[in-house]
Amino acid sequence: xxxxxxxxxxxxxxxxxxxxxxxxxxxxxxxxxxxxxxxxxxxxxxxxxxxxxxxxxxxxxxxxxxxxxxxxxxxxxxxxxxxxxxxxxxxxxxxxxxxxxxxxxxxxxxxxxxxxxxxxxxxxxxxxxxxxxxxxxxxxxxxxxxxxxxxxxxxxxxxxxxxxxxxxxxxxxxxxxxxxxxxxxxxxxxxxxxxxxxxxxxxxxxxxxx
Numbered sequence: 001x002x003x004x005x006x007x008x009x010x011x012x013x014x015x016x017x018x019x020x021x022x023x024x025x026x027x028x029x030x031x032x033x034x035x036x037x038x039x040x041x042x043x044x045x046x047x048x049x050x051x052x053x054x055x056x057x058x059x060x061x062x063x064x065x066x067x068x069x070x071x072x073x074x075x076x077x078x079x080x081x082x083x084x085x086x087x088x089x090x091x092x093x094x095x096x097x098x099x100x101x102x103x104x105x106x107x108x109x110x111x112x113x114x115x116x117x118x119x120x121x122x123x124x125x126x127x128x129x130x131x132x133x134x135x136x137x138x139x140x141x142x143x144x145x146x147x148x149x150x151x152x153x154x155x156x157x158x159x160x161x162x163x164x165x166x167x168x169x170x171x172x173x174x175x176x177x178x179x180x181x182x183x184x185x186x187x188x189x190x191x192x193x194x195x196x197x198x199x200x201x202x203x204x205x206x207x208x209x210x
Contacts, residue, residue: 002095006057006069006104013058014045017068020088029086029123033149055108059087059101066092069101071109080117081109098128102135110163119160123147129157136169137161 009017018041020026027033036044048056054072058065069085085101087093109118119140122129124147133139137159145153 002061002092002097003063004095004097004100005060006101007060009049009056009058009068011049013065014042016065017041017045020067020086023088026086026088028149029126031123031147053081059085059092059097061089061092061095061097064089064091066097069105071105071113074113074115076115079115080119081113081115082120083109083118084120098131099135102132106135106161106166110166116163117160119158122157122159123149124154129159132159135161136165138165 018036018038021030021041022035027035048054051072053074054070055074057069059067059069066089067085067087069083071081071083074081083105085098085105087097087101106118109115122132138161140158140160142158143156146156147154
């Protein structure tokens with residue numbers, strides 16, 4: 001079984017993050033899909049490391065970086081935040097990284113930050129949506145034909161999970177062997193559809209620029 005973990009982003013990660021972010025299979029799931037230049041990335045990175053309303057992590061599998069996760073726009077007054085992640089390295093495919101990151105972020109937001117709501121957006125018919133829904137996330141709405149990409153319009157789906165949703169999900173599924181067997185089957189189907197490429201979770205790994 002792979003050893004999956006998250007660690008804070010540090011200065012030495014700057015160039016690697018730009019390389020990952022510019023990969024075609026990562027860019028296609030972002031609001032902005034242009035190739036990011038060194039100056040643009042440097043400006044974003046400098047801001048990212050000093051933000052009070054955001055946290056950034058490198059996703060590691062067996063000690064090797066494979067992608068990035070973020071919690072952004074942390075609103076302590078209203079007790080909610082946004083988030084996203086991407087898995088850039090194909091070596092991480094099929095190891096349950098997306099599911100691990102989903103649960104890790106949810107627990108961090110509710111248990112560590114003490115917030116009430118985690119929300120995000122998913123572009124088009126990204127099959128990763130099924131994973132999020134299996135973990136208790138709900139679709140709040142849809143902005144129809146909101147993104148124009150590769151000559152066609154794509155919907156933008158609004159999704160979220162509340163603290164109560166998560167606690168109820170845990171109570172219903174933690175001891176259910178049948179649930180986890182079905183979950184494993186559905187995840188295998190999703191991976192088969194996505195093929196041997198890296199995947200993104202919520203499409204907006206950073207709603208404020210990258």
